[in-house]
Amino acid sequence: MRARRVAVVDDFAEDDRVAVYAEDGMVLVLSEVASATWSALSDDWTEAEDVSAVLVHTFGPPGGGLEAIDATHATLLALADHGLVELAEA
Amino acid sequence: MYGAGASELARAVEVAWDWCLDDAPGEPTHRLRLLLERDQKALAANADSHDLTETQLSTMMDRLSPAITRLALTERAGSLAMFHACALADPTSGRSAVLFGPSGAGKTTLARTLGTEFCYLSDETAAIDGSRVLPYPKPLSILTDANASLKQQLSPTQLGLRHAEGPFELAGLLQLCRDPGHRGEPLVDELDTMEALVELVAQTSYSRQMERPLHRLAELARSVGGVRRVTYAEAAHLAPVVRSLLEGAA
Numbered sequence: 001m002r003a004r005r006v007a008v009v010d011d012f013a014e015d016d017r018v019a020v021y022a023e024d025g026m027v028l029v030l031s032e033v034a035s036a037t038w039s040a041l042s043d044d045w046t047e048a049e050d051v052s053a054v055l056v057h058t059f060g061p062p063g064g065g066l067e068a069i070d071a072t073h074a075t076l077l078a079l080a081d082h083g084l085v086e087l088a089e090a
Numbered sequence: 091m092y093g094a095g096a097s098e099l100a101r102a103v104e105v106a107w108d109w110c111l112d113d114a115p116g117e118p119t120h121r122l123r124l125l126l127e128r129d130q131k132a133l134a135a136n137a138d139s140h141d142l143t144e145t146q147l148s149t150m151m152d153r154l155s156p157a158i159t160r161l162a163l164t165e166r167a168g169s170l171a172m173f174h175a176c177a178l179a180d181p182t183s184g185r186s187a188v189l190f191g192p193s194g195a196g197k198t199t200l201a202r203t204l205g206t207e208f209c210y211l212s213d214e215t216a217a218i219d220g221s222r223v224l225p226y227p228k229p230l231s232i233l234t235d236a237n238a239s240l241k242q243q244l245s246p247t248q249l250g251l252r253h254a255e256g257p258f259e260l261a262g263l264l265q266l267c268r269d270p271g272h273r274g275e276p277l278v279d280e281l282d283t284m285e286a287l288v289e290l291v292a293q294t295s296y297s298r299q300m301e302r303p304l305h306r307l308a309e310l311a312r313s314v315g316g317v318r319r320v321t322y323a324e325a326a327h328l329a330p331v332v333r334s335l336l337e338g339a340a
Contacts, residue, residue, distance in 0.1 A: 009304075010303050010304040010305065019288070021297075021298075021304050025298065027287060027288045027304070029287075
């Protein structure tokens with residue numbers, strides 16, 4: 001999987017959180033993990049593995065026996081559901 | 091203004107909008123063509139060439155207020171931060187509080203109730219240019235008769251509201267949360283920046299047209315020590331809260 005940001009009106013980061021003003025007019029305040037994921041992405045395609053590495057470096061491995069890449073995929077899918085990122089097969 | 095009711099309409103507008111009249115108007119950027127005509131045939135024949143047409147003065151005045159507000163907002167879209175808010179100022183210092191919230195939050199009631207102690211800047215839109223609050227002292231829409239279906243457009247003068255020349259500096263941003271069931275003193279909470287941004291954007295006109303709106307709103311919030319939310323039942327109970335905000339003590 002690879003991901004990239006979609007165009008947004010604005011995004012604002014403070015402490016470990018990001019608020020994103022989406023083109024549909026909604027302002028979404030992202031969780032810490034989603035914020036770090038957003039910050040790891042750009043307008044260019046980024047491999048999910050690279051995002052996963054950033055998240056593990058920042059937060060450590062995910063708990064509950066979950067693989068880091070699976071947790072990353074879930075976060076990326078959630079961001080895509082909110083219209084903030086675009087996904088493609090690697 | 092056109093139609094048999096044109097003179098009557100002109101007088102009513104001059105009275106209701108007296109705080110907004112420009113002593114030295116330049117070339118207008120917009121014109122609203124208004125037709126007040128009780129003759130239904132004449133009205134129908136000329137409706138297409140007018141922006142607002144009515145047979146009754148009260149209805150025309152009721153429709154005119156939001157029409158003017160919409161034009162003003164559109165004209166300044168992107169250049170000003172324009173909140174759906176009541177704005178009040180300290181008569182001596184000019185420090186101003188912007189009390190924002192959706193329809194029904196009590197903005198007009200607050201303006202009417204507190205605008206005799208504090209200076210009335212607006213009951214509808216608080217426009218911020220840099221750190222300055224620009225007054226929009228439009229008439230207040232008041233239900234003067236419980237049986238009436240239309241509100242009356244009453245001038246701040248008619249309501250005895252307090253006026254000041256300005257300039258007006260932004261001193262506080264307060265989100266209104268009116269709860270008729272709330273008991274006791276108003277409850278004031280501080281919003282963290284992220285929560286404040288969500289609430290501010292929801293009550294900002296044309297925020298999408300602003301350059302980096304989240305950054306601009308965050309900076310505005312930071313400039314006044316953050317955004318607060320007040321839960322209250324009665325407008326009069328907010329006087330000490332607004333006073334504290336304007337004194338910088340809140």
